[in-house]
Amino acid sequence: MTASPSASLRLGAYLRAAGSMLISLAATILGLLLVTFIIGRVVPIDPVLAIVGERATEAQIEAARVALGLDLPLWRQFLIYAWDALHGDLGQSIRTGQPVIEAVARHFPATLELATLATILGVIAGVPAGVLAATRPGSLADHVVRLVGLMGYSMPVFWLGLIGLLLFYGILGWVGGPGRLDAVFDMMYEFEVTPVSGMILIDTALAGRWDMWVNAISHIILPAGLLGYVSMAYISRMTRSFMMNELSQEYITTARVKGMPEWRVIWVHAMRNVLVPLITVIALSYAYLLEGSVLTETIFAWPGLGSYITDALMVNDMPAVLGGTVVVGVAFVLLNLFSDLLYRLVDPRAR
Amino acid sequence: MTLLSVKNLRVTFDTEAGVVEAVRGVSFSLGRERLGIVGESGSGKTMTGRSVLRLIRPPGRIAADEMLFDGQDLMKLPEREMRALRGPRMAMVMQDPKYSLNPVMKVGAQLMEGLRQRDRVGRAEAHGKAVAALEAVQIRDPERVMEAYPHELSGGMGQRVMIAMMLIPNPDLLIADEPTSALDVTVQAEVLSILDGLVRDRGMGLIFISHDLRLVARFCDRVLVMYKGRVVEELAAQDLLHAKHPYTQGLLNCLPRIGGDRGPLPGLDRNAEWAR
Numbered sequence: 089m090t091a092s093p094s095a096s097l098r099l100g101a102y103l104r105a106a107g108s109m110l111i112s113l114a115a116t117i118l119g120l121l122l123v124t125f126i127i128g129r130v131v132p133i134d135p136v137l138a139i140v141g142e143r144a145t146e147a148q149i150e151a152a153r154v155a156l157g158l159d160l161p162l163w164r165q166f167l168i169y170a171w172d173a174l175h176g177d178l179g180q181s182i183r184t185g186q187p188v189i190e191a192v193a194r195h196f197p198a199t200l201e202l203a204t205l206a207t208i209l210g211v212i213a214g215v216p217a218g219v220l221a222a223t224r225p226g227s228l229a230d231h232v233v234r235l236v237g238l239m240g241y242s243m244p245v246f247w248l249g250l251i252g253l254l255l256f257y258g259i260l261g262w263v264g265g266p267g268r269l270d271a272v273f274d275m276m277y278e279f280e281v282t283p284v285s286g287m288i289l290i291d292t293a294l295a296g297r298w299d300m301w302v303n304a305i306s307h308i309i310l311p312a313g314l315l316g317y318v319s320m321a322y323i324s325r326m327t328r329s330f331m332m333n334e335l336s337q338e339y340i341t342t343a344r345v346k347g348m349p350e351w352r353v354i355w356v357h358a359m360r361n362v363l364v365p366l367i368t369v370i371a372l373s374y375a376y377l378l379e380g381s382v383l384t385e386t387i388f389a390w391p392g393l394g395s396y397i398t399d400a401l402m403v404n405d406m407p408a409v410l411g412g413t414v415v416v417g418v419a420f421v422l423l424n425l426f427s428d429l430l431y432r433l434v435d436p437r438a439r
Numbered sequence: 440m441t442l443l444s445v446k447n448l449r450v451t452f453d454t455e456a457g458v459v460e461a462v463r464g465v466s467f468s469l470g471r472e473r474l475g476i477v478g479e480s481g482s483g484k485t486m487t488g489r490s491v492l493r494l495i496r497p498p499g500r501i502a503a504d505e506m507l508f509d510g511q512d513l514m515k516l517p518e519r520e521m522r523a524l525r526g527p528r529m530a531m532v533m534q535d536p537k538y539s540l541n542p543v544m545k546v547g548a549q550l551m552e553g554l555r556q557r558d559r560v561g562r563a564e565a566h567g568k569a570v571a572a573l574e575a576v577q578i579r580d581p582e583r584v585m586e587a588y589p590h591e592l593s594g595g596m597g598q599r600v601m602i603a604m605m606l607i608p609n610p611d612l613l614i615a616d617e618p619t620s621a622l623d624v625t626v627q628a629e630v631l632s633i634l635d636g637l638v639r640d641r642g643m644g645l646i647f648i649s650h651d652l653r654l655v656a657r658f659c660d661r662v663l664v665m666y667k668g669r670v671v672e673e674l675a676a677q678d679l680l681h682a683k684h685p686y687t688q689g690l691l692n693c694l695p696r697i698g699g700d701r702g703p704l705p706g707l708d709r710n711a712e713w714a715r
């Protein structure tokens with residue numbers, strides 16, 4: 089069948105919306121750079137002293153100032169900073185002297201892998217739980233879902249993490265311990281697996297190293313399960329309330345008048361409408377995990393971006409802190425853009 | 440020949456503010472004919488119609504001494520058998536198509552759903568039947584409407600889509616809740632003649648819910664007049680316009696008359712006695 093004129097009209101509107109979103113995306117990223125730039129200038133840490141040390145001579149300090157471009161007017165400094173950042177240059181780490189972007193590129197995939205798996209687990213558990221609760225309000229299942237969700241909200245993650253490690257690693261030995269792999273595999277991974285994505289589960293699968301893959305799963309399952317639980321708590325609660333709302337709409341009765349079975353009424357008719365707000369909720373919880381799993385990364389010795397930024401902060405390594413922040417910010421913005429596009433795709437009224 | 444016979448139907452809602460009795464002991468029977476239901480807003484017309492399909496949502500509850508459809512008591516049927524009746528045996532044209540069509544599904548998918556899911560009809564055949572159903576209700580560009588989403592339709596188009604959708608499986612009983620209120624006169628006449636044809640030729644039973652007493656008087660065979668969840672009067676349609684009951688007369692007086700005097704419309708006279 090050929091595309092109808094209204095379909096191509098819809099596509100046009102969709103592209104226009106995508107265009108205007110790209111413009112706002114660019115503005116947001118520029119704003120983000122401006123904020124990190126200002127923070128870099130106002131924190132009471134002298135970047136020059138941090139490099140040349142306390143006992144440098146006047147001349148050495150001046151030379152370093154010029155080398156860093158600190159003698160230029162502020163607006164020029166910002167343009168240089170933004171220009172470099174847009175070309176992937178986030179400056180050099182004071183601690184290591186290495187480009188920040190390289191360290192970030194090593195650490196970010198670990199965070200991404202953990203947050204993605206956690207979100208997948210949260211959706212797989214949270215959406216059906218929320219639907220179950222919504223279709224039987226007041227039932228035992230509803231109460232159980234609410235209780236389990238409440239615990240996910242109120243239990244401190246670090247506490248759950250420590251208990252989990254103690255129980256499943258220390259006592260039962262069911263899972264791998266801290267880190268992304270056992271020490272034996274760590275070296276092998278470094279030398280024998282081509283890094284494609286930096287995410288161990290993907291790279292080892294691509295390389296067909298299933299022994300390593302299984303080991304990586306045993307390491308990631310506990311932190312991902314824990315974060316997935318937190319995200320499940322949020323997703324199930326929101327799914328329940330969205331689903332209750334949709335099930336009270338008239339079009340649901342229409343579907344029943346047509347004799348549609350209950351599973352179809354819920355999972356097709358209502359679910360398609362639930363998806364519209366739920367996409368935003370899932371994206372939010374994903375973004376929260378991307379930027380906010382510092383504690384979990386610390387407990388599980390997970391070499392992610394959260395650990396990297398905290399470690400850098402401990403030693404006043406501002407370029408590393410700000411560079412990491414920019415990357416998290418950009419990931420956040422991209423995620424938002426993606427969920428916006430998806431939202432428009434499922435809701436014809438938003439196009 | 441009786442298709443549907445309802446005895447002492449009640450619909451109650453347990454709300455926080457107390458028990459609301461939306462329908463209070465309605466009885467009627469329907470043959471292969473056109474039965475009108477009129478009454479002011481909130482009198483229980485929609486709830487009566489939905490009860491027949493057993494589609495009142497909690498906290499609403501249905502009770503009836505008997506609800507015989509084609510020999511079986513609907514009150515005693517398990518939900519699974521009830522569901523098998525909905526669609527091919529009994530259907531309902533929902534009151535407000537703006538809210539009664541799924542906002543994120545294309546009109547075509549909603550029209551074809553019964554055929555595709557229940558009858559396992561192939562895509563092309565279902566498409567053809569859906570287009571034919573749209574053409575039957577005077578939609579001129581059915582292919583475009585098939586591809587449209589509900590919010591892209593006008594009120595009148597929505598109503599016709601709803602009617603087409605419910606007529607596709609050829610039900611024996613159709614409950615039509617304000618099916619033509621947004622249609623202009625010529626299209627309305629065309630849609631009514633389709634319904635009329637189904638009653639005459641196929642022996643369909645039609646319950647026609649409407650605010651338009653003149654239309655009901657013209658189109659239906661018999662009429663129930665409802666007030667506060669009760670039937671206050673049942674009469675032959677040709678007698679409706681000269682009804683004796685003061686409530687029905689009140690409803691008639693509220694109708695603006697074309698070419699009549701332009702004075703203010705009289706208010707509706709209500710008497711608690713009638714609702715006993």
Ligand SMILES: Nc1ncnc2c1ncn2[C@@H]1O[C@H](COP(=O)(O)OP(=O)(O)OP(=O)(O)O)[C@@H](O)[C@H]1O
Binds near residue numbers: 460461479482
């Ligand atoms: N969920 C509910 N909770 C409480 N009362 C309800 C609920 N739904 C309907 N009712 C009550 O049921 C009564 C009958 O409603 P119904 O929709 O059948 O009226 P109607 O005759 O179809 O009116 P209209 O002409 O406006 O469509 C109303 O008085 C309404 O207050």
Ligand SMILES: [Mg+2]
Binds near residue numbers: 484485486534616
């Ligand atoms: Mg109504």
